[in-house]
Amino acid sequence: MEKVCIILAALIFSSIYSLKLSKKFNIPTLIIYLGVGMLAGSEGFGGIEFDNAGLAQFIGNLALCIILFSGAYNTDIKEVSAVKKEGLALAFAGVFFNTVLVAVPIYFFTPFDFFGALLFGAIVSSTDASAVMSILSFGGLNIKDKVRGILKLESGTNDPMANVIIILLINIIKLGNIGIIQGLVFLSLQILVGAVAGFIFSKLTVKFINKFEIKMQELHQLIILGSILFTYGFTNILKGNGFMAIYILGITLGNTRLSYKRNMGRFFGSLSWMVEVGMFVMLGILVFPSRFLAIWKLGLAVSLVLIFLARPLSVFITLSKSGLDKREKLFIAWGGLKGAVPIVFATFPLVEGIVNAELIFNLVFFVVLLSVIFQGMTLPFASSYLGLKETKSKVFEKGDLENLEYFEESLVKVKVRNEGEVAEKKISEIGLPKDILLILINRKGKHILPKGDTVIETGDELYILGESSEEIENYITKALETINSTDEKQQA
Structure with a gap:
């Protein structure tokens, strides 16, 4: 017990210190936490044995709920409303195009069959909100508001779409009798039921808080935490997408007048940070780095296809009518960082016993590492080179009331x-x-x-x-x- 407490304390302190390293050397915090996990794993100095994909998936899903809610709750609807068409187009159509564009070369040049290639493409199609925000916010990268808004909205909303496609493809692989119409209906219902459920549960949460007139902010935080868990679980029972419901819940509550609203944003921001660190470390422990030796060539080839072909093409196709210029599209393509979300999604095939599931997991992990290192560390240079770095300081900024305590x-x-x-x-x-x-x-x-x-x-x-x-x-x-x-x- 004592050793566990010391290890947890060390992780907390190291995660805080990693913010300084991230800002100084443009290293995404994700890579640091994954590295800590790999060092703590069975093939590292820690020697911790952990290969339970089911438990990792369960913990990862809960962590994603908190992270997704926190990001949505702290999103000002006014900030993203001007780019909602572009952001949502990338979140839905962009994920579909990216899935197909990755799947084609995977199908022809790897051991995967057609649906296995599509499954891999869907897993790596979503950008990671944590990875993106670690660069845009904590990394101090100041880019033009329009491009920033598109990246934030896309990274926060494309996880549900990718999750739905992954679930559909796993069902097709296991059952083999799902037609195109049935698949489209499944996709539509998952998104629609998730969105409606999230909105309804957000209104019920506000009514519950207002009706009982609870004056303790700690109880408000517990109520909303309970609402997150209930919304995710009940939406899945209704055959909707729980992640979509969580995002709608968060963005609705975050843009509703509530008591202790600012303090709740800070609370869930801290909670999100804590579960994020834990999730990244856990995923680092779950992987066996020695297995990268057998797949590094394939992993490198897949990463190059994803970074230089699939992602740019999906962005340019999706945003062809957006009015954005070439420089803005290029930066959005380059800013599509992968992170913990694809790794968590890669545990789904493992749990379901899909053919080549272990290869999918190791490839996804390898791709994420290269994406975070290569794209994440060069984003500041890309913003300067493309002329998208914001040089003017804002005259007005939102006030921070902490100094008025x-x-x-x-x-x-x-x-x-x-x-x-x-x-x-x-x-x-x-x-x-x-x-x-x-x-x-x-x-x-x-x-x-x-x-x-x-x-x-x-x-x-x-x-x-x-x-x-x-x-x-x-x-x-x-x-x-x-x-x-x-x-x-x-x-x-």
């Missing part, structure tokens, strides 16, 4: 009583001292920015800021006896 002891929430003289008066008429500010009014769930001519109504909750909470309470007691200040202090 010291105000939390100086912020008091009070409620206006119906028998008081303050009710039905303008703010300018109640004589607030200069060193006390009324910063917000909550009126039946609607937030109002107060002005001098704003009329205070009975039942309003007033958020008052001063030098200290004691100063505000003294003022309320002496000068505003018409306000019921028995409510608790509001933690900012």
Whole structure:
């Protein structure tokens, strides 16, 4: 037990330090975590024996739910709305084209049969949100908003499409009697049921939170965590795609007015980071590096086909009518990083006992390593070479309220009583001292920015800021006896 705790602590500290290395040397954090896992595995210094593909798939799916939800929750719908056509086209049509373009050479030059080649193509077709964001955000790569938005939207939404195609192909390989019409219906229902289920469960989650009026942010976090697990599981029972439901759940909740919304974003961001590190290390332990010696030539050839042929062609075909210029399309093609998602998807054939499943897994792992190293480390150069690096600093940026935490002891929430003289008066008429500010009014769930001519109504909750909470309470007691200040202090 003690050794496990020390190992976990070392992983946490090393993951934080790896951010600094990632930014300094343009090394995607994914490659560091996978490397740690391989070193900790049975063929590394750690000697940890782990070859349970079923358990790895289970843990990987749960981790992907958290990572996918966090990315969607922290996505501003306004940021991606301008590029929704391009991003969604790459997420759906782009995945299909990429699958076919990879499958053709795989079928003719490898041991895979037709559907096995398609299965491999589908597994490596999705870009990885974690790998992309580790470069765009944590790596400090500042590119033009339009291109950034397309890459973010694509990487967050193409996993469900790839997952659906993989499930369909595995069923075809195992059952062998699924027709084209039946397959298209399956694909459509998976996506549609997943999207509708995610939207419905997001609305139910908001109603649940609002109905019970829970004031503890920790319970809000647990409610949403429970909603993630329930949405994924129940959507799969309904024969929908759980990952699609999770993405819709996250982006809907993230763009809905909720209490403690910013803190929940931070919580799920931290949780996502933790499960991401654990998942990458686990996948690194699962692989046997010595087996790369037998497939490195084939792996290199497949990687070159994917990076220089399939991905660029799928991007240019999909975005042919988008209005993007050649430089932007080239960068989007180069920015299609692979990551943990294809590796998790590569465990599906292993669990289902598909022919050549072990070869698929090792090839996918090898392709991911080359993609992350080769493409990930050269993205900053590519953005500069193609003239897409943003050189102008933004005049306005979203504020970070963490630096205002010291105000939390100086912020008091009070409620206006119906028998008081303050009710039905303008703010300018109640004589607030200069060193006390009324910063917000909550009126039946609607937030109002107060002005001098704003009329205070009975039942309003007033958020008052001063030098200290004691100063505000003294003022309320002496000068505003018409306000019921028995409510608790509001933690900012």
